[in-house]
Each structure stands twice: as structure tokens, then as C-alpha cells.
Amino acid sequence: MQRQGGMPFTIPRWVPPAAADNIRWRATLPGAADRDIALLERLATSFVMQTVWPKLTSLDAGDVISVILLAEAAARDLRPPLPKRTKDRAAYLQETRLFPPRPGDVACLVDQAVHVTREFEPVARLLWAELWAGQPDVTHDELLPILSATAEFYRSLDVAFQEAGAAAPPLPAPPRKRGSKTARRTYFGLILSDYFKRTGGSPLDDVVAEITGVVFPDASGGPGAETVRGRRRSARGRKTNQT
16 A cells, blocks of 8 residues: 655654755655555664664764665565475465666656557547546647657666765675575565675674564564574685675
């Protein structure tokens, strides 16, 4: 589901201003999903984050929020291996996005819509005034240019995404056992540790453990610092063995 309206929760005063601004902006975006709002609320109000921020004073708090959300999205898109049993594959394909969507996909779909729209143009013109449910001042003559401009916009957006991805530091390799119950949490922690190491010089295992517990809440309260450190060293060992 998606929410509409103003700020859905109150941000405490102890949240650093840059982090609060980032959270507020994202929480009020049109069409923000309920699950994303819930994550932003946990990042803004969890008492754990109140203890985390004093440990990150040397970093840009707004960037920290952005990296947390990037890591969560990458972990969420982590695909477990295809089940070996045929009867399990239908559920897997229903729940797993094999190919994450890209703006270029929208451009291709709109291009196809333009092509099909031209085939129905004579009939559409005839019935336009009767059936058109959009803004009354929009004519059929404006439809195709709008669709074509929409396709071109998403092509440009796709290029911008690719350029941003090329300029950004590469994400760490995902965990080898992608089908394990902790795979997404492990990958989230690896991305966050890598960011802290690159920007602050230390992987901050205790901070990663605390933030992981906020992003992936459960009865356990999240992994401990030793668990995060072990996962990080295990990933580093695999990388060393592959080079």
C-alpha cells in the first residue's frame, strides 16, 4: 500500500538535522510505500539510533541514512538460488524479482504503447470526447507527443541511473549462501561496514550490529558485534582466496 499526505510521524530532536531532513523528505514523497515509511520511522524514533548517532559524528548523517536505505534495498533484492524441487519453483518465481526494474523498461513499454496507439487512432479520435477520462482540455493530438516525451524522459533517466551507478563505489559481493535465513542481514551489514571503512577508516562492527537490528527487527534484537565481525572477515577471506 501507499500513503498520501503530510509527515506520518514525529522526528525526535536528538536526530541529527541532516538525517532528519533526509528522513522527512523521503517520508513525504508522493506514493511512499507503507513498508518504507515504517523503516524510516524506525530509523527516526528507535532508541537504538539515539545511541548510534553519537558514534557517527565524523560522518554526514544525511549520507548515513541514504547508505542505510541503499543497503536495505540491495539486501531486499538479494535473490536466493532457484529451488531444486520443481514444486517449489512456482512460489519462488512469484516472490522473487529475477530482474529488478529499470527506467529503461518503462521507456520500452511506452514505446510499445505509442505503436499500438497509432493502430487505433481513427477509432480513438472518433470516440475521444466520449471516452477520455483525463483532463478535459487534452486532445488526442496531444496524446502521442506526451507518450513519446514520456518514453524519452525514462530513457534519459535510465542513462542518469547508469552514470550514477558507474560513479558510485561498487557494492561488496553478496554472501555465498544466498538462500540462508540471514543472507539479507549479512549483505546489509557488509555494505554498511564497507561504507564506514571507506569514509571513516573503521568498519564499526558494533554500530553495524545496532543498525541491523533496527532495519531488520525481530525478537533477537539483531546480531551482536562479534557476529557482524565474523561475517565481514568471512567475506574478506573469500575475496582473498578468489584473487
